[in-house]
Amino acid sequence: MTVGSTVDNISIRLRRYLTNEQPAESDMEVVTTKLTLCLTGDTQDVLVQNLYLSPDPYMCNRMRETFDSYFPPFELGKPITGLGVSKVILSNHPEFQVNDIITGFTSWETYSVIKGGLGIRNVSHFDVPPSYHIGILGITGFTAYAGFLQICSPKKGEQVFVSTAAGAVGHVVGQLAKLTGCRVVGSAGSDEKVELLKTKLGYDDAFNYKTQSDLKATLKRYFPEGIDIYFENVGGKMLEAALDNLRVHARISLCGMISQYASGCGEGIPNLIQLIWKRAKMQGFLIGDYMHLQEEFINYMVSHLKDNKITVIEDVVDGLENAPGAFVRLFQGKNSGKQVIRL
Amino acid sequence: MTVGSTVDNISIRLRRYLTNEQPAESDMEVVTTKLTLCLTGDTQDVLVQNLYLSPDPYMCNRMRETFDSYFPPFELGKPITGLGVSKVILSNHPEFQVNDIITGFTSWETYSVIKGGLGIRNVSHFDVPPSYHIGILGITGFTAYAGFLQICSPKKGEQVFVSTAAGAVGHVVGQLAKLTGCRVVGSAGSDEKVELLKTKLGYDDAFNYKTQSDLKATLKRYFPEGIDIYFENVGGKMLEAALDNLRVHARISLCGMISQYASGCGEGIPNLIQLIWKRAKMQGFLIGDYMHLQEEFINYMVSHLKDNKITVIEDVVDGLENAPGAFVRLFQGKNSGKQVIRL
Numbered sequence: 113m114t115v116g117s118t119v120d121n122i123s124i125r126l127r128r129y130l131t132n133e134q135p136a137e138s139d140m141e142v143v144t145t146k147l148t149l150c151l152t153g154d155t156q157d158v159l160v161q162n163l164y165l166s167p168d169p170y171m172c173n174r175m176r177e178t179f180d181s182y183f184p185p186f187e188l189g190k191p192i193t194g195l196g197v198s199k200v201i202l203s204n205h206p207e208f209q210v211n212d213i214i215t216g217f218t219s220w221e222t223y224s225v226i227k228g229g230l231g232i233r234n235v236s237h238f239d240v241p242p243s244y245h246i247g248i249l250g251i252t253g254f255t256a257y258a259g260f261l262q263i264c265s266p267k268k269g270e271q272v273f274v275s276t277a278a279g280a281v282g283h284v285v286g287q288l289a290k291l292t293g294c295r296v297v298g299s300a301g302s303d304e305k306v307e308l309l310k311t312k313l314g315y316d317d318a319f320n321y322k323t324q325s326d327l328k329a330t331l332k333r334y335f336p337e338g339i340d341i342y343f344e345n346v347g348g349k350m351l352e353a354a355l356d357n358l359r360v361h362a363r364i365s366l367c368g369m370i371s372q373y374a375s376g377c378g379e380g381i382p383n384l385i386q387l388i389w390k391r392a393k394m395q396g397f398l399i400g401d402y403m404h405l406q407e408e409f410i411n412y413m414v415s416h417l418k419d420n421k422i423t424v425i426e427d428v429v430d431g432l433e434n435a436p437g438a439f440v441r442l443f444q445g446k447n448s449g450k451q452v453i454r455l
Numbered sequence: 456m457t458v459g460s461t462v463d464n465i466s467i468r469l470r471r472y473l474t475n476e477q478p479a480e481s482d483m484e485v486v487t488t489k490l491t492l493c494l495t496g497d498t499q500d501v502l503v504q505n506l507y508l509s510p511d512p513y514m515c516n517r518m519r520e521t522f523d524s525y526f527p528p529f530e531l532g533k534p535i536t537g538l539g540v541s542k543v544i545l546s547n548h549p550e551f552q553v554n555d556i557i558t559g560f561t562s563w564e565t566y567s568v569i570k571g572g573l574g575i576r577n578v579s580h581f582d583v584p585p586s587y588h589i590g591i592l593g594i595t596g597f598t599a600y601a602g603f604l605q606i607c608s609p610k611k612g613e614q615v616f617v618s619t620a621a622g623a624v625g626h627v628v629g630q631l632a633k634l635t636g637c638r639v640v641g642s643a644g645s646d647e648k649v650e651l652l653k654t655k656l657g658y659d660d661a662f663n664y665k666t667q668s669d670l671k672a673t674l675k676r677y678f679p680e681g682i683d684i685y686f687e688n689v690g691g692k693m694l695e696a697a698l699d700n701l702r703v704h705a706r707i708s709l710c711g712m713i714s715q716y717a718s719g720c721g722e723g724i725p726n727l728i729q730l731i732w733k734r735a736k737m738q739g740f741l742i743g744d745y746m747h748l749q750e751e752f753i754n755y756m757v758s759h760l761k762d763n764k765i766t767v768i769e770d771v772v773d774g775l776e777n778a779p780g781a782f783v784r785l786f787q788g789k790n791s792g793k794q795v796i797r798l
Binding site for chain 1: 525690694709710711712721722723724725727728729730731732733734735736737738739740741744
């Protein structure tokens with residue numbers, strides 16, 4: 113890899129927009145183009161080699177042509193964009209030097225040009241594995257931090273329920289709940305994950321939702337006195353069951369509804385009246401609204417990592433050509449902890 | 456009515472518990488018993504003659520045997536209990552004297568004994584029509600006040616939508632919204648109510664939901680830039696339509712879901728994911744949690760009444776024997792403003 117040389121640039125592109133179905137590997141394609149490793153003009157562009165890419169559930173929304181919320185849909189025929197950790201190859205930007213490690217929005221390809229150096233930050237000075245910047249110190253860790261501590265205002269002794277508890281965000285929320293002095297129970301989709309939650313991640317208890325025939329009864333068993341805080345990652349039947357098990361003044365943090373992304377957002381929740389009876393709050397959030405807390409969050413998390421108070425679980429898939437599979441795994445519930453693509 | 460004399464005491468009692476249907480007049484019965492107008496023992500009981508009774512939608516929940524939330528179900532064979540305004544006939548309680556006007560929990564009967572004087576307060580000193588104490592200065596006015604000003608934190612210029620806008624609570628919320636400098640649109644179930652909202656209650660606009668075939672499109676028309684605050688009184692299809700029309704950082708105050716009480720709480724809301732995309736909050740509340748604000752509320756409301764800044768609409772039904780009909784009217788959407796039973 114010599115500056116000025118022409119190299120193969122492998123990329124992952126969206127082939128077609130989804131309608132209501134789950135994403136499949138065949139919705140994406142691997143395309144190789146030629147790239148000359150140089151930067152032209154007087155822009156502040158940065159040329160990076162991508163090291164780690166972050167497949168995240170929200171990206172499924174961007175695979176729908178009709179999606180018109182906080183992000184536009186992906187463009188067909190262009191590399192998928194997402195968060196990553198990258199190494200600087202060439203820089204026209206004063207804040208980034210060759211060999212710096214940066215994190216932020218990049219593209220699913222071997223090399224990317226970050227226009228004007230926008231949306232990236234230098235993380236070379238951190239003494240942590242680089243992949244942490246798309247996980248525990250990145251958006252998923254930050255989402256757990258803001259969505260649990262800010263939205264739910266947990267108090268010592270409260271009863272916390274986390275769905276997809278072994279996922280990228282969930283496995284952090286549970287640990288934050290324990291650090292706050294709460295009792296925390298998680299749900300996951302396999303016995304292995306349940307074991308992981310109980311033995312490695314400090315969850316007080318956990319269950320495999322796939323083996324439960326009556327989720328309302330299950331939650332009643334794990335929370336005989338009700339749920340103070342529900343950290344919601346799935347939607348659908350689990351949300352309905354949690355609503356029926358709320359305690360007075362409960363708080364529900366709506367982080368995601370992965371069951372609903374895949375099904376096209378159609379499952380009806382019939383018991384919202386519980387929010388009145390229990391004087392409860394349900395709040396959706398996007399991490400973009402909490403950027404003013406990012407420094408506080410990173411300090412908190414780095415300090416707890418140093419003290420071994422936080423366990424990080426990563427699920428690493430190697431090779432850009434395996435990125436579509438790594439993405440699809442999220443919707444099959446196959447990942448434990450943060451799904452990471454290592455290039 | 457002489458103290459010590461025996462009089463007829465007419466009462467309204469629940470004959471049977473409801474299952475999923477709307478309440479009907481035949482679910483209640485009028486029973487007349489004999490009562491001697493005296494108080495015995497060294498209790499702090501108060502004997503009152505009821506002047507005004509308040510039929511409120513939440514009471515429907517207490518007509519279901521299985522209801523286990525903030526109030527227990529009514530007891531069959533005993534007079535229905537609810538809020539009222541009454542005149543003191545006899546008092547063993549130092550805070551209440553004969554002829555005082557009190558308000559609080561009483562029973563649907565001509566005369567009631569308020570055990571220990573619990574749950575009532577003296578309102579003799581107010582220079583307002585007594586019925587106001589179960590309306591604009593009572594729970595419905597207070598519900599509008601706390602549910603709108605506390606839960607929604609309205610800001611000048613915001614877009615407010617109120618369902619059952621011509622109802623007991625709704626007709627006050629709209630006026631509070633205007634006093635706060637918001638634009639407010641209401642929905643109601645008849646053209647007469649829509650007219651009332653626009654001409655008497657200061658609503659910027661209003662529509663008859665019964666003549667709309669596509670509520671989502673209707674709200675889009677009235678709120679082209681979206682809804683900042685939704686004051687929710689009905690649930691069901693209207694909530695679904697509002698969710699699809701939220702603005703970023705919207706707040707939904709869940710005051711009631713009258714469409715759901717009657718149908719047994721079964722209508723599924725499929726688009727809660729909008730709460731995430733719009734980073735919106737939905738919060739249920741019961742006025743009991745805001746009692747610390749009652750004095751502030753009453754001062755606010757009395758002052759605005761004096762300045763003619765608040766218009767009070769009451770829908771008065773005369774005669775205790777007509778109380779079942781007055782209650783049923785609430786679920787038929789027949790009342791405009793606060794439904795009151797005058798004895």
